[in-house]
Amino acid sequence: MSQYSPAPEWQVEQWFNTDGPLSVATLRGKVVVLHAFQMLCPGCVSHGVPQAERLHRLLKGEDVVVVGLHTVFEHHAAMTPVALQVFLHEYRVTHPVGVDMPGPRSPVPATMRLYGFEGTPSLVLIDREGRIRHQALGGIDDLAVGLMVGRLLEE
Amino acid sequence: MSQYSPAPEWQVEQWFNTDGPLSVATLRGKVVVLHAFQMLCPGCVSHGVPQAERLHRLLKGEDVVVVGLHTVFEHHAAMTPVALQVFLHEYRVTHPVGVDMPGPRSPVPATMRLYGFEGTPSLVLIDREGRIRHQALGGIDDLAVGLMVGRLLEE
Amino acid sequence: MSQYSPAPEWQVEQWFNTDGPLSVATLRGKVVVLHAFQMLCPGCVSHGVPQAERLHRLLKGEDVVVVGLHTVFEHHAAMTPVALQVFLHEYRVTHPVGVDMPGPRSPVPATMRLYGFEGTPSLVLIDREGRIRHQALGGIDDLAVGLMVGRLLEE
Amino acid sequence: MSQYSPAPEWQVEQWFNTDGPLSVATLRGKVVVLHAFQMLCPGCVSHGVPQAERLHRLLKGEDVVVVGLHTVFEHHAAMTPVALQVFLHEYRVTHPVGVDMPGPRSPVPATMRLYGFEGTPSLVLIDREGRIRHQALGGIDDLAVGLMVGRLLEE
Numbered sequence: 202m203s204q205y206s207p208a209p210e211w212q213v214e215q216w217f218n219t220d221g222p223l224s225v226a227t228l229r230g231k232v233v234v235l236h237a238f239q240m241l242c243p244g245c246v247s248h249g250v251p252q253a254e255r256l257h258r259l260l261k262g263e264d265v266v267v268v269g270l271h272t273v274f275e276h277h278a279a280m281t282p283v284a285l286q287v288f289l290h291e292y293r294v295t296h297p298v299g300v301d302m303p304g305p306r307s308p309v310p311a312t313m314r315l316y317g318f319e320g321t322p323s324l325v326l327i328d329r330e331g332r333i334r335h336q337a338l339g340g341i342d343d344l345a346v347g348l349m350v351g352r353l354l355e356e
Numbered sequence: 357m358s359q360y361s362p363a364p365e366w367q368v369e370q371w372f373n374t375d376g377p378l379s380v381a382t383l384r385g386k387v388v389v390l391h392a393f394q395m396l397c398p399g400c401v402s403h404g405v406p407q408a409e410r411l412h413r414l415l416k417g418e419d420v421v422v423v424g425l426h427t428v429f430e431h432h433a434a435m436t437p438v439a440l441q442v443f444l445h446e447y448r449v450t451h452p453v454g455v456d457m458p459g460p461r462s463p464v465p466a467t468m469r470l471y472g473f474e475g476t477p478s479l480v481l482i483d484r485e486g487r488i489r490h491q492a493l494g495g496i497d498d499l500a501v502g503l504m505v506g507r508l509l510e511e
Numbered sequence: 512m513s514q515y516s517p518a519p520e521w522q523v524e525q526w527f528n529t530d531g532p533l534s535v536a537t538l539r540g541k542v543v544v545l546h547a548f549q550m551l552c553p554g555c556v557s558h559g560v561p562q563a564e565r566l567h568r569l570l571k572g573e574d575v576v577v578v579g580l581h582t583v584f585e586h587h588a589a590m591t592p593v594a595l596q597v598f599l600h601e602y603r604v605t606h607p608v609g610v611d612m613p614g615p616r617s618p619v620p621a622t623m624r625l626y627g628f629e630g631t632p633s634l635v636l637i638d639r640e641g642r643i644r645h646q647a648l649g650g651i652d653d654l655a656v657g658l659m660v661g662r663l664l665e666e
Numbered sequence: 667m668s669q670y671s672p673a674p675e676w677q678v679e680q681w682f683n684t685d686g687p688l689s690v691a692t693l694r695g696k697v698v699v700l701h702a703f704q705m706l707c708p709g710c711v712s713h714g715v716p717q718a719e720r721l722h723r724l725l726k727g728e729d730v731v732v733v734g735l736h737t738v739f740e741h742h743a744a745m746t747p748v749a750l751q752v753f754l755h756e757y758r759v760t761h762p763v764g765v766d767m768p769g770p771r772s773p774v775p776a777t778m779r780l781y782g783f784e785g786t787p788s789l790v791l792i793d794r795e796g797r798i799r800h801q802a803l804g805g806i807d808d809l810a811v812g813l814m815v816g817r818l819l820e821e
Contacts, residue, residue: 241439241446246401255654276446279439284396287434291396344565347657354658355665410809499720502812509813510820551749551756556711589752594706594744601706601741 205332208233208325211270212311213299215282217289223268223297225331232265232353233327234346237272237301237313240280240288242321248340249322250294255343256350257296264329264354269298272313272321277303328353360487363388363480366425367466368454370437372444378423378452380486387420387508388482389501392427392456392468395435395443397476403495404477405449410498411505412451419484419509424453427468427476432458483508515642518543518635521580522621523609525592527599533578533607535641542575542663543637544656547582547611547623550590550598552631558650559632560604565653566660567606574639574664579608582623582631587613638663670797673698673790676735677776678764680747682754688733688762690796697730697818698792699811702737702766702778705745705753707786713805714787715759720808721815722761729794729819734763737778737786742768793818 208225216222225233236253238245250269257267273280282300289298301310316325319338326335326349335349363380371377380388391408393400405424412422428435437455444453456465471480474493481490481504490504518535526532535543546563548555560579567577583590592610599608611620626635629648636645636659645659673690681687690698701718703710715734722732738745747765754763766775781790784803791800791814800814 241442243447252654255652259654259658276442279436279442281434284434284439287396287431291431292398342565343653344562344569344657347654347659348569348661348664349657351658351661351663352665353661355662407809410807414809414813497720498808499717499724499812502809502814503724503816503819504812506813506816506818507820508816510817551752553757586752586756589746589749591744594749597706597741597744602708 205328205334208235208327208331208333209312209315211268211299212302212315213270214302215300217286217298217300218295219297223266223299225327228266228327229331230264230329232329232350233325234265234267234350235270235325235327236267237270237316237318237321237323237325239271239273239275239321240285241276244340245322246292249324250292252340252343252346254292254294254296256346260350265350267296269294269296270301270312271298272301272310272318272323273303274309274313274321277308326350326353328356360483360489363390363482363486363488364467364470366423366454367457367470368425369457370455372441372453372455373450374452378421378454380482383421383482384486385419385484387484387505388480389420389422389505390425390480390482391422392425392471392473392476392478392480394426394428394430394476395440396431399495400477401447404479405447407495407498407501409447409449409451411501415505420505422451424449424451425456425467426453427456427465427473427478428458429464429468429476432463481505481508483511515638515644518545518637518641518643519622519625521578521609522612522625523580524612525610527596527608527610528605529607533576533609535637538576538637539641540574540639542639542660543635544575544577544660545580545635545637546577547580547626547628547631547633547635549583549585549631550581550595551586554650555632556602559634560602562650562653562656564602564604564606566656570660575660577606579604579606580611580622581608582611582620582628582633583613584619584623584631587618636660636663638666670793670799673700673792673796673798674777674780676733676764677767677780678735679767680765682751682763682765683760684762688731688764690792693731693792694796695729695794697794697815698790699730699732699815700735700790700792701732702735702781702783702786702788702790704738704740704786705736705750706741709805710787711757714789715757717805717808717811719757719759719761721811725815730815732761734759734761735766735777736763737766737775737783737788738768739774739778739786742773791815791818793821
């Protein structure tokens with residue numbers, strides 16, 4: 202019996218930078234770096250998003266997939282998918298990004314609720330078995346992220 | 357006869373962080389730092405806007421007024437005044453910011469055309485006589501900006 | 512037959528921040544991060560040394576040993592062991608640092624010649640088998656270093 | 667009667683990066699930026715020295731002289747003039763730097779005592795009349811330094 206929780210499946214209404222939808226199920230066998238962000242969250246823009254993009258470019262061709270998740274839980278009128286598309290273009294984001302499904306009766310979107318994110322940026326590392334091995338709110342420095350992803354790749 | 361051009365009057369459709377509209381005419385007698393930006397322009401977000409805000413906080417009470425101008429010339433649907441208001445809130449911008457008046461038959465807004473800005477960020481220094489003393493596209497480092505504003509204050 | 516070279520043994524005249532001398536042989540079984548530096552080399556001071564120290568603090572208790580090597584190949588009169596000791600104190604360096612043995616008939620010290628370092632900073636990663644897995648001149652970013660060390664730890 | 671103190675004359679045993687000795691007296695008529703540092707003081711190396719050098723390069727040809735003062739008050743054996751010369755070379759320092767005269771019966775050198783510096787880095791701004799207009803311990807940000815120097819230039 203595993204001590205680690207299975208990563209909940211993502212609820213996404215729209216994808217950018219990918220030919221088709223991505224899912225936890227179809228990425229089984231790979232290490233997944235999931236970063237939740239909002240395009241007008243300063244800590245996401247200065248730290249989380251560029252870190253994810255650098256990881257994506259550094260690990261292309263390896264068994265790692267970096268996925269962004271736009272988890273808008275406030276100021277919905279300003280952070281629409283139309284605005285997100287401009288943001289991704291202007292910030293040269295080339296890794297896949299999904300738009301978290303708006304909640305039916307909550308400002309908090311669906312995947313954010315499933316994972317229990319307390320805010321943005323949040324980082325989740327999912328192992329080859331589809332299990333959550335790390336989840337944390339806030340910026341994590343490059344050295345620590347590199348170490349964790351490197352270990353998951355080789356275990 | 358002066359070698360310096362008078363600063364064109366600003367065409368603004370909406371102001372934030374000020375009780376009433378600001379103008380070149382009413383600020384005569386003060387040094388004005390005008391910075392033109394777009395909320396989804398990476399160089400503006402990482403350099404121009406925080407520099408303007410630091411200048412504003414450092415010089416409060418002095419004869420200097422720092423004014424932001426949201427000169428949207430691309431991606432208009434993503435950078436609306438509603439979105440700008442969220443941006444100013446999230447980035448803790450407390451200096452006055454005006455929304456440049458949309459052009460009638462051009463994507464380039466009115467004040468941007470009057471000043472001939474080639475893009476964002478752009479910085480303009482206006483002296484106590486209402487004349488343009490410096491205008492440049494792109495990020496200018498803190499030391500150089502400080503020197504120029506300091507000189508204008510004492511001349 | 513391995514494609515990797517065995518790490519040459521270190522020739523050190525004096526150690527700091529360790530109870531006894533360290534060697535490639537006695538660290539067999541652990542991952543070793545060896546960084547060669549000079550205390551008056553700007554790239555070492557701004558990047559290589561603080562990166563090594565952060566790695567040391569992050570991985571304390573893990574099977575990783577971070578070792579600095581003071582490879583003075585120029586300006587020997589200015590970068591003596593006495594000066595190095597002050598440097599380590601002022602820069603709060605707590606990981607072990609050895610002073611590379613001066614060459615008998617060369618300005619280049621002994622270990623630097625054995626490894627073929629072309630300058631400072633240089634970084635070497637040695638695996639649990641005592642083999643060189645990575646060696647490079649110049650600064651390497653935190654994400655890449657973290658990934659490499661993480662992989663060596665789990666393989 | 668002035669509220670400002672006259673800047674004490676510098677006691678220097680050796681100069682670098684200048685054809686002849688500099689003094690407060692002979693620089694009368696110019697704005698002087700004096701920064702006191704030690705070559706193994708981390709805050710000096712990362713902030714004070716590069717800021718002084720940028721100021722020097724930015725203001726060449728203007729009525730400003732940037733002067734470094736090596737005020738060694740600890741670890742004298744490690745921070746000799748020979749070591750300082752290497753430091754200035756490696757860090758591409760091109761502005762004039764004087765070595766503060768060692769105290770006869772004190773570890774604190776002569777000019778440091780005359781100015782009452784509490785440590786390094788320290789920054790002093792001297793106006794065209796040879797008076798101290800600003801003196802502070804620790805790093806001061808570029809914007810604030812630029813503003814102060816700009817004002818002194820024009821008053």
